[in-house]
Amino acid sequence: MKAVQIYGYSKKLEAHINDVPIPRINKHQVLIKTNVAGVDPHLLLAITGKVRIFDQYDFPLTLGNELSGVIESVGEAVTDFKKGDRVYALMPLDTMGAFAEYVVADANIVVKMPKHLTFEEGAAIPLSALTVVQAFDVLNVKPGAKLFIPGGTGGFGQIAIPFARSKKLFVAVSGSESSRHLALSIGADQFIDYQKQNYVEVLKDFDYVIDTRGVSEFRKELRILKPGGKLLSLNAVPNARFAIQHGGFSTMQRLLFGAIGMPFDIAAHLQRKSYDFLYVQPNGKQLKNITQWIDEAGIKPTIDSTFAFTQVNEAIAKIAKGTAQGKILMTIQEGETIT
Known part of the structure; x- marks a missing residue:
């Protein structure tokens, strides 16, 4: 083959x-x-x-x-x-x-x-759906809360946006102007054109940010969160809490994760916020559960x-x-x- x-x-x-x-x-x-x-x-x-x-x-x-x-x-x-x-x-x-x-x-x-x-x-x-489920589990999302997904119009966002709306979250996303119609059509409440608007100047008091952009956006994303808000990154760096929650890592890896994640943890803590990292894992039970929602909601990426x-x-x-x-x-x- x-x-x-x-x-x-x-x-x-x-x-x-x-x-x-x-x-x-x-x-x-x-x-x-x-x-x-x-x-x-x-x-x-x-x-x-x-x-x-x-x-x-x-x-x-x-x-x-x-x-x-x-x-x-x-x-x-x-x-x-x-x-x-x-x-x-x-x-x-x-x-x-x-x-x-x-x-x-x-x-x-x-x-x-x-x-x-x-x-x-x-x-x-599969990848987007499991990332969404596992991210929402880490964030422990609550109905009525506000979620921002920078760059949220790709494969991940197309599952995350309607799934978040099904959980009664307010959802804001950023992207290029050409992505506006897509984002709004699948349920986004607010769209930020990153080429014309600085989301730090537009958004405030958000409960959650799911970062898809990485280290360069960390401090900006942190600023739009309210005290007690949670930033979960899919693309920045792991931290000590990630190593503890997931297990299976060597002592050297746990030490490394703690060291490279420490500046992010400290920056978040100083603002009374929290930082987490996600590295998605296969999980048939979770995929089966969200598949039922995809089927019932008629979701088509x-x-x-x-x-x-x-x-x-x-x-x-x-x-x-x-x-x-x-x-x-x-x-x-x-x-x-x-x-």
Whole structure:
């Protein structure tokens, strides 16, 4: 079968399509024939090695975090799936593997897709949906509170905005003017054109900020929070609380996280606010629960662009630009037949 791989970390955003054996499943796993895979910013961290603070990869590494496809076979202990089921999943970020014609996954991270979604729409769901659920859990969101998502018009925002509205939150987002209609159409209460407006001068007394931009926006985001407000970053730096809550890290990693996160913790504490970091993890139960909401609400993500399997490097270049309005996807070509 074909798989998209890298041979090591590199500043050059380039991957290769290789022939690799079709993986075998154990009794608790399923084999998925991949239809479509999502292309997300985490790939940039994986390729360049910036993710090494969390994960140490073995090479060659098959890239890809999320996918939609059809169950090809199931392990003898698997009872929730059968051959032919339409499914999607977020792969573990420390192993990845979604950019392949066939993917092995633990059955407990795989979920049946809502019937109203195409494979393209389904592949746009798992990473964003699980990030939303896990972010809201960390923030412990309350109805009536105010949430700001800078740059909230991409794949994450398209799930986060309607989900936040379903939890009765006031939602403000920022983005380019071309994203205004999309943001408002999916439920945003307020839109900030970052090219014309400084959100620090427009927004105040917010309860939560979910940061998608990273370190450069930290102090500005902190300023718009009211005392007691919470800033959760998806793209800045981990801290000691993150290491404690998630566990599984070495002593060296825990010390490192505490050290690099300390300036952020102190800055937040001095303003009577809090700082947290999230590194999303696969979770079948959480994905199944939000899938039910997606199904009932009829949520359909907006697709920015779809690339062929052979265009993987063009897809990676597109995500690196950071200008997508919606999800970037890659179709997976037909592979060899399993006999």
